[in-house]
Amino acid sequence: MATEGVLRNRLKEERARLSLTQADLAAMAGVSRKTINTVENGVFVPSTILALRLAATLGVTVDGLFWLEG
Amino acid sequence: MDPQQRSTAEAGERIARKRVRLIWLQAVLFTVWQGGFFATHVATEPLRNVDTVRIAAWLVWALALLGMLLTGGGWVWGRAVRRLLNDELSVHNRHEGQRAGFWGAAGACLLVYFLSFYEPIRPRDVVHLVLTLSIGAALFRYAWLERRGERGD
Numbered sequence: 001m002a003t004e005g006v007l008r009n010r011l012k013e014e015r016a017r018l019s020l021t022q023a024d025l026a027a028m029a030g031v032s033r034k035t036i037n038t039v040e041n042g043v044f045v046p047s048t049i050l051a052l053r054l055a056a057t058l059g060v061t062v063d064g065l066f067w068l069e070g
Numbered sequence: 071m072d073p074q075q076r077s078t079a080e081a082g083e084r085i086a087r088k089r090v091r092l093i094w095l096q097a098v099l100f101t102v103w104q105g106g107f108f109a110t111h112v113a114t115e116p117l118r119n120v121d122t123v124r125i126a127a128w129l130v131w132a133l134a135l136l137g138m139l140l141t142g143g144g145w146v147w148g149r150a151v152r153r154l155l156n157d158e159l160s161v162h163n164r165h166e167g168q169r170a171g172f173w174g175a176a177g178a179c180l181l182v183y184f185l186s187f188y189e190p191i192r193p194r195d196v197v198h199l200v201l202t203l204s205i206g207a208a209l210f211r212y213a214w215l216e217r218r219g220e221r222g223d
Contacts, residue, residue, distance in 0.1 A: 023083070030153070031157040031158060032155075032159065033083055034159060034216075038218075038219050044219070
């Protein structure tokens with residue numbers, strides 16, 4: 001099944017809301033800073049598990065953090 | 071964030087950057103070394119002692135690189151740091167590297183197939199060529215993706 005649309009996110013905005021650096025969020029979510037960086041920039045599409053973990057760390061819902069566009 | 075968490079994260083970042091540099095270096099050295107092998111080796115039997123040592127060293131080196139490509143390496147570090155080193159993005163990049171390695175191996179096989187019409191090729195040389203192109207392609211792709219992740223483009 002083909003996947004259509006582009007995954008967008010509000011990671012940077014939510015991170016800024018909590019005054020967290022990429023390194024802070026990475027450490028709290030248990031991943032590397034470059035993972036946060038590539039997810040934020042739309043280079044890397046995270047797994048459901050990572051998306052859930054990021055949302056829980058930032059205190060938001062997954063669909064408030066990620067959505068499909070197009 | 072607790073100090074232990076921060077210290078593990080910082081160690082993971084530092085080691086990850088070193089690992090990227092090491093993968094680049096290994097990719098270049100391994101490919102260049104093999105280039106030298108094909109440029110200078112003479113197909114004589116029995117092998118001289120120096121050739122046996124050289125081939126054994128190359129085999130150990132190739133196996134170590136294959137092990138690194140299979141597991142992500144970082145064996146000397148603790149579990150927490152290793153989990154950061156081989157997090158979701160790194161595992162994805164490593165799998166992309168393995169995919170590049172597959173195409174490198176397929177390309178090498180095609181090359182050997184066409185070369186064999188013009189010149190007989192010994193099985194051992196075929197192994198050298200296939201391993202060089204597959205491991206080289208995998209390492210270059212892996213290192214490039216890891217570097218891209220660090221740069222953030």
